Every structure is written in C-alpha cells, then in structure tokens.
Amino acid sequence: MEKRKIGIVGCGAIGTAIAKALIKDLSGSARLAAVYDTDIKKARRLAGALGKKNIVASSLAALIKASDFVVEAASAKVSAAIAKKAIEQKRDCMIMSVGGLLGNQSIVALAQKRGSALYIPSGAIGGIDCLKAHRLAGIKKVTLTTRKPAQALRNAPYVLQKKIPLENMREEREIFRGSAKKAISAFPQNINVAATLSLAGIGKEKTMVKIIACPDAHANIHEIEIESKAGRTFIRCENTPSADNPKTSYLAILSALATLKQIFMPVKIGT
Ligand SMILES: NC(=O)c1ccc[n+]([C@@H]2O[C@H](COP(=O)([O-])OP(=O)(O)OC[C@H]3O[C@@H](n4cnc5c(N)ncnc54)[C@H](O)[C@@H]3O)[C@@H](O)[C@H]2O)c1
Missing domain, CATH: 3.30.360.10 (Dihydrodipicolinate Reductase; domain 2)
Incomplete structure (x- = not known):
C-alpha cells in the first residue's frame, strides 16, 4: 500500500510530537510530506531537527498540495478554515483545535459530500x-x-x-x-x-x-x-501538562498519535 503523505499545520507541542512519531513509529504507513506554521522559524526549526529541511511549506495551500492527509495542530481560530480547504481538495484531515469546528458543522456535510475523512481525536479526555x-x-x-x-x-x-x-x-x-x-x-x-x-x-x-x-x-x-x-x-x-506547552495535556498529544496509529494500522481496537 502506498504511504500516506502527511502535512502538519502548526509546529508547536502537538505538531512536533506528531512529526517525530511519524518518522519514528509510523514510517511503514506514512511519510511526513510538509510542515507549515505562520511562525516560519518554528517550521524551519522542526524540519531542521528532523533533517528534512525541504518539507517546509510556504503557505497552507502549498502544504495541502503536498499532502493527502492534513493534520491541524494550530489554533481554534483557523481550524475550521483549514479543514474546509483540505476537504475541498479531497484531503483527509485530523483536527486538534476542535473548538473551532463547533460553530462550523457544515464541514461535516462537506466531508461527506467530498468523500474525505475528518478525524477528531478524544484529546485530553477518555470516555x-x-x-x-x-x-x-x-x-x-x-x-x-x-x-x-x-x-x-x-x-x-x-x-x-x-x-x-x-x-x-x-x-x-x-x-x-x-x-x-x-x-x-x-x-x-x-x-x-x-x-x-x-x-x-x-x-x-x-x-x-x-x-x-x-x-x-x-x-x-x-x-x-x-x-x-x-x-x-x-x-x-x-x-x-505537556513539557513543551503547559496549556496542553500530554494525554492530548498521545491521543493524536494513537488516532493516527489507529487509522494506519489494520487492527482497530476500541469504539
Ligand atoms: N483536542 C484536545 O483535547 C486538545 C488538547 C490540547 C490542545 N489542543 C489544541 O491543539 C492546538 C495545538 O496545540 P499545541 O499545544 O501544539 O499548541 P502550540 O501553541 O504549542 O502550537 C501551535 C502552533 O500553531 C502555530 N499557528 C497558530 N496559528 C496558525 C495558523 N493560522 N497557521 C499555521 N500555524 C499556526 C503557532 O505558531 C504554533 O507554533 C491548539 O489549538 C490547542 O488548543 C487540543
């Protein structure tokens, strides 16, 4: 099976952890294709640390073009717009800033219409x-x-x-x-x-x-x-709290990684 090309929007605590896990644990099923951050220094720093300087995207549109699966780990102010743009281009996407989706539930209908998958991890909670x-x-x-x-x-x-x-x-x-x-x-x-x-x-x-x-x-x-x-x-x-961003629970980062594993692995445990 062809490897999924992953693009990460937001190179903070969650985006960085996902990027590292893609290379360390998920390289059999996915490839980190692009990273994007409005703070370009953060995207460059992450790409540099991973030894992949050529994956820094110059814009959201460039990131979406380079990927077939978009991970949003940026901000609730932009998560709905990112999901919409990715889905319009028939990309699957995973949204961490879930709050931004609440007032924009038309995105669910758009995903159904376009045949894209929209993943929302459990994040900082169980249940x-x-x-x-x-x-x-x-x-x-x-x-x-x-x-x-x-x-x-x-x-x-x-x-x-x-x-x-x-x-x-x-x-x-x-x-x-x-x-x-x-x-x-x-x-x-x-x-x-x-x-x-x-x-x-x-x-x-x-x-x-x-x-x-x-x-x-x-x-x-x-x-x-x-x-x-x-x-x-x-x-x-x-x-x-996460060591990189005390506002983010470490569990939320792990939940994002577990969601990706669940997507890429053939055996899926749990509802
Ligand atoms: N679902 C959950 O339970 C859960 C739990 C924790 C955090 N979160 C959310 O996940 C998101 C990421 O969390 P984090 O801890 O990695 O945050 P962070 O502050 O460490 O990183 C966010 C990064 O996104 C970048 N960014 C902001 N706006 C952007 C935009 N428009 N385009 C591209 N990049 C942009 C910032 O420059 C920053 O580098 C936040 O919105 C946070 O609220 C969700």
Whole structure:
C-alpha cells in the first residue's frame, strides 16, 4: 500500500510530537510530506531537527498540495478554515483545535459530500468510546466538570467580566456552570474538551459544563458523567501538562498519535 503523505499545520507541542512519531513509529504507513506554521522559524526549526529541511511549506495551500492527509495542530481560530480547504481538495484531515469546528458543522456535510475523512481525536479526555455507544440508547445527560489551577483561569473572558477574584483562594470554588455553548465563549482557551464531548454526544446546548478553580492544582482534571438507558459512566482524567506547552495535556498529544496509529494500522481496537 502506498504511504500516506502527511502535512502538519502548526509546529508547536502537538505538531512536533506528531512529526517525530511519524518518522519514528509510523514510517511503514506514512511519510511526513510538509510542515507549515505562520511562525516560519518554528517550521524551519522542526524540519531542521528532523533533517528534512525541504518539507517546509510556504503557505497552507502549498502544504495541502503536498499532502493527502492534513493534520491541524494550530489554533481554534483557523481550524475550521483549514479543514474546509483540505476537504475541498479531497484531503483527509485530523483536527486538534476542535473548538473551532463547533460553530462550523457544515464541514461535516462537506466531508461527506467530498468523500474525505475528518478525524477528531478524544484529546485530553477518555470516555468518547462510551459516549458514542450511550448515544445509541438515547442520552439523558452529559456533564463535564473541569478543575484547573486558578492561575490558568485568570485571563478568561468570563473571569474578567464577572471580576471573579482568583487570588489568595484557600479552597477550590465552582466559578462557572452552564451549557458547553456558554462555556466555550466564557473560557475560549479551554474549549477543546467541551467541544469534543458536544460533537460526540448531545450537542453544545445540552452538554453541561462546570468549571472549578483550584488554588493548589498543578494539572487539569476532567470528570465526565454520562447517563443513558445503558447505565451511568463516570470517568476522571488527571492530566500531566505537556513539557513543551503547559496549556496542553500530554494525554492530548498521545491521543493524536494513537488516532493516527489507529487509522494506519489494520487492527482497530476500541469504539
Ligand atoms: N483536542 C484536545 O483535547 C486538545 C488538547 C490540547 C490542545 N489542543 C489544541 O491543539 C492546538 C495545538 O496545540 P499545541 O499545544 O501544539 O499548541 P502550540 O501553541 O504549542 O502550537 C501551535 C502552533 O500553531 C502555530 N499557528 C497558530 N496559528 C496558525 C495558523 N493560522 N497557521 C499555521 N500555524 C499556526 C503557532 O505558531 C504554533 O507554533 C491548539 O489549538 C490547542 O488548543 C487540543
């Protein structure tokens, strides 16, 4: 079988880890064909570290042209546009900045029309397998409770607008409760998990989100509760931050790699 030609948009923590894994673990089924970053120095640095200086693309269009599978690891501001452009050119794509897809669900219809595959990894959470199975029985509720270090929430629009004091906290405190739709505009830096749950489950209006600020936490903790006729599922993920970008969970990087492995390997385990 011909090797898939992979193009990576965004050469930060996730893009770099994927590029390295493609060369180290997935070289039998895929080839890193192009990398692109709006910060050209980052793309050059990554390509240089891999000994593949000629793979730096000068534009998104050039990256899409050189690839048949586009990996987005850039930003929620551009993920929908990247997916659209890739799918219009009949490329498959994997999107990490899932939040950007929520308001742009026409992309799913476009992928179906063009026959392209659109992959959305579980990212920083577990339980998407259960959620998809529960969905077939009719879901009663999906609740995400996210605990974050108070410092990491300091600049969120909701915190600034409501003037929520996060300094000198002694104990954890719930600072937000509402739909995923509201959470996404209130905490745009923390939207991927709520967005992935919404897309896989009952949508952004019905998926409920609680955000708890913790004075002592060093990691993000996500608890997911799902209820349907099939029973109740409760999952808790205590995530270690990535060494390259503390805002990104190491688990999210591994989830991207595991998704690629699942795509390229003939045996697929899990829902
Ligand atoms: N699905 C999940 O659960 C999950 C978890 C963690 C992170 N993420 C998302 O994945 C994305 C990548 O995360 P990361 O930790 O690698 O971030 P990062 O900040 O380390 O890297 C992002 C890179 O993308 C580049 N970039 C930004 N806009 C771009 C554009 N328009 N075109 C090309 N490159 C662009 C930046 O210059 C940077 O090098 C982020 O949007 C993040 O929110 C998703």
